[in-house]
Amino acid sequence: MSFSPRHPIKASEGSPYSRIYGMSGYTPSRIVTNEEVCTWIESSDEWIRTRSGISTRHWATGEETVEYMSVEAAKLAIERSGVPVEEIGAIVVSTVGWFTQTPSLACVIAGDLGSKAAAYDISAACAGFSYAIAQGDALVRSGAAKYVLAIGVERLSDLTDKSDRSTAFIFGDGAGAAVIGPSDEPGIGPVVWGSDAEQGHLIQQVPHWPQAVDEGKRPVLVMDGNPVFKWAAFTVCHYAEQALAAAGLAPEELDVFVPHQANDRITQAMVRTLKLPESVLVSHNIANTGNASAASIPMAIEALYQDGRVHSGETCLIIGFGAGLVYSGQVIVLP
Ligand SMILES: CC(C)(COP(=O)(O)OP(=O)(O)OC[C@H]1O[C@@H](n2cnc3c(N)ncnc32)[C@H](O)[C@@H]1OP(=O)(O)O)[C@@H](O)C(=O)NCCC(=O)NCCS
Numbered sequence: 001m002s003f004s005p006r007h008p009i010k011a012s013e014g015s016p017y018s019r020i021y022g023m024s025g026y027t028p029s030r031i032v033t034n035e036e037v038c039t040w041i042e043s044s045d046e047w048i049r050t051r052s053g054i055s056t057r058h059w060a061t062g063e064e065t066v067e068y069m070s071v072e073a074a075k076l077a078i079e080r081s082g083v084p085v086e087e088i089g090a091i092v093v094s095t096v097g098w099f100t101q102t103p104s105l106a107c108v109i110a111g112d113l114g115s116k117a118a119a120y121d122i123s124a125a126c127a128g129f130s131y132a133i134a135q136g137d138a139l140v141r142s143g144a145a146k147y148v149l150a151i152g153v154e155r156l157s158d159l160t161d162k163s164d165r166s167t168a169f170i171f172g173d174g175a176g177a178a179v180i181g182p183s184d185e186p187g188i189g190p191v192v193w194g195s196d197a198e199q200g201h202l203i204q205q206v207p208h209w210p211q212a213v214d215e216g217k218r219p220v221l222v223m224d225g226n227p228v229f230k231w232a233a234f235t236v237c238h239y240a241e242q243a244l245a246a247a248g249l250a251p252e253e254l255d256v257f258v259p260h261q262a263n264d265r266i267t268q269a270m271v272r273t274l275k276l277p278e279s280v281l282v283s284h285n286i287a288n289t290g291n292a293s294a295a296s297i298p299m300a301i302e303a304l305y306q307d308g309r310v311h312s313g314e315t316c317l318i319i320g321f322g323a324g325l326v327y328s329g330q331v332i333v334l335p
Pocket residue numbers: 041042043044047048051052126165166169203224225226227228229232262263266291321322323
């Protein structure tokens with residue numbers, strides 16, 4: 001189909017590439033042990049550790065709201081990036097834990113940071129941080145924003161049914177942020193992402209909000225864990241392979257692998273599929289934090305920085321997957 005504007009218009013021009021300038025993770029203060037979980041459900045520390053890899057998870061206190069955790073993570077990432085707040089042109093927040101339809105959490109955070117940036121929320125569950133990074137990369141390269149603040153934040157404890165033995169031990173809370181900006185060299189690889197709505201019923205909020213309000217009860221997350229496990233371990237692992245190849249890296253050229261911290265057995269299956277050599281540092285942060293959905297990847301990277309195990313310039317493959325079903329992964333160069 002031909003396209004001929006009556007009057008030619010100008011288009012935005014961005015940077016050829018983008019990179020991450022600063023990152024951070026916020027881990028909430030309350031530690032919930034497997035022993036405590038076993039006071040809610042019939043289970044054992046040994047079962048939880050062997051089936052999921054989780055020893056403890058962090059749950060937010062009353063003061064650690066999604067807004068508070070986001071702003072703490074954002075301030076640290078901005079400080080580390082060296083980018084003035086006023087130069088941030090867009091704020092993208094991924095969460096399933098902001099229970100206000102409007103205004104968005106991103107707008108509230110913008111206000112807290114004293115920013116006038118474009119601000120919007122996305123809903124991509126446990127793939128959310130990678131989705132937000134992909135958005136940031138695209139916005140910087142299109143010229144829609146010079147710098148982008150990408151945030152993943154969750155309070156899954158608000159959506160956890162403490163009496164459901166198939167989910168009560170899994171979920172955690174937290175936040176993470178990244179400041180993305182222009183670069184002369186590629187600092188964010190091509191995203192490999194997608195969805196599989198046919199399996200959407202496997203992880204759901206039950207019931208929907210209108211029904212919950214009518215019935216006067218809170219909705220919770222319900223998960224059919226076993227098929228989700230198989231999808232992640234046998235299908236999503238190939239998307240991780242594709243993301244690595246799309247960045248032009250061989251497994252031995254990768255420095256760090258930080259998959260969404262959903263289950264350590266999924267991480268191990270991915271390591272096998274990717275044929276990662278022992279030189280690649282793999283995050284097993286789930287042992288401490290549980291599954292913090294959109295926050296899990298930046299929290300895991302923060303933990304590696306805190307332990308002095310990762311360094312600026314290293315290549316890091318991230319891959320998120322979860323409710324939707326959705327998945328998303330790319331290679332990033334650590335700031
Ligand atoms: C949730 C998960 C850890 C469960 O592990 P699993 O090996 O699939 O376990 P199953 O659900 O098949 O159950 C196995 C057995 O353990 C039992 N079991 C389930 N929950 C239990 C618990 N909390 N404690 C003790 N036993 C439990 C089951 O009843 C079942 O017993 P049976 O064999 O006698 O019937 C795992 O499926 C998982 O991690 N799924 C993926 C989660 C994920 O990636 N989510 C995506 C992002 S949100």
